[in-house]
Every structure is written in C-alpha cells, then in structure tokens.
Amino acid sequence: EIVLTQSPATLSLSPGERATLSCRASQSVSSYLVWYQQKPGQAPRLLIYDASNRATGTPARFSGSGSGTDFTLTISSLEPADFAVYYCQQRSNWPITFGQGTRLEIK
C-alpha cells in the first residue's frame, strides 16, 4: 500500500503568517491527492482534491500543489479558524491511505 508521510508533525505559527504543509507519497500517486482539515470534536472537512482543486466553500487562502510523490498545502495568511489538524489522502491506488496528520497550532 502507498504510505503518505506528512511533515512537520506539528507546525506552530501566528495568525497572518504563511503555512506550508508537506505530504510525501512512497510511490507516485499522480495528482490524486486530497487534503482535509479536522477540528477537535468534528468530522474532517474536504479542502482540496486532486492536488490543487479547491472544494466548494474552501477559502482562496488555501492552495494545493504537487504531483507524483511530493505535495504541498499552503495557507497564505493564517486566520484563527485555520488552526486544526490537516490530513492528506491518496486515491490513486487501493487501498486508500491517509497521512498521519499535521497539527497546526497557534504560536
């Protein structure tokens, strides 16, 4: 199965700063990479699909990039609501797999 490794495990930043989250796949997933945001006590929320397509309702400050094995989720200017855990997920091969998550916390 494809292993997704997210880095860093925890990212400490301040509101207004730029956040860069990484997801690396153990083999190519083409552009079939999805990003979710999860807040405590809530179900995950779809942010980005197929590497760079914003889901309906995803603010423009969120952008995704990458292909093959290396992907990035960028939040251009952090707002208080953005502090959460972010997961990447590949849909290139069965079984579907998730990364272990990056916790974005307020510095």
Added chain:
Amino acid sequence: EVQLLESGGGLAQPGGSLRLSCAASGFTFSNYAMSWVRQAPGKGLEWLSAISGSGSTIYYAVSVQGRFTISRDNSKNTLYLQMDSLRAEDTAFYYCAKDLFVRMKVVVDYWGQGTLVTVSS
C-alpha cells in the same frame, strides 16, 4: 441538505460483532459511492472500505479484509458495516462518508458525525 446519520455503535466484546448503519438523506443515494472511515481516539484517519453506488464494486483495507463487510440498501438510503471478529484495536469512531463524485473516487465531501465503537471485555 446532505445528512449522514450513523448508528449502531457501542460496546462489544473481543471476538464479537456489531453492525453499523448510516442513514443518508439530501442527495440521490444510489448515485454515489460511499465509504467507512475510522479514527481511534486521539489518532489519525483510517479508510476501511468503499462501495459503489450500485453496490457491485467493493474495496477493503487490509486491516479489516475478511472481518468487516460493507453493504448498502438503496431502497432505504442506508449504508451498513458488518463488523465481526472484533479486536481491541478496532476501538474507534466510525464515520460514514459520501463521495464527491458519482464515480467511485473516494474524495469525501460529506461525513457523518461518527459513532463510537469500543471493543473491550
């Protein structure tokens, strides 16, 4: 408005069984693939299984293959997960998840609220 409402969670003994249900509304259920995803308390997400809109195509994670069975009843707009031979490591919140696309692509645009399964003697 899309709604996914899971039920059937609770306490089960090791080696026991539970059946989860997910009642769907607000969309044409039979058109969309569905998945089950779980999350152990304080841990990350784990995809378990997916089923096509017709029910004819099914995939499982290795960790549950042979123990869990996904199914759906499109006449009742309901998704199921039959969980047998439960283990302590199956303890988690179980989420029902709807695919964004009509074709099975496992891009989840709607999630249920989750139901907690605890496996313990």
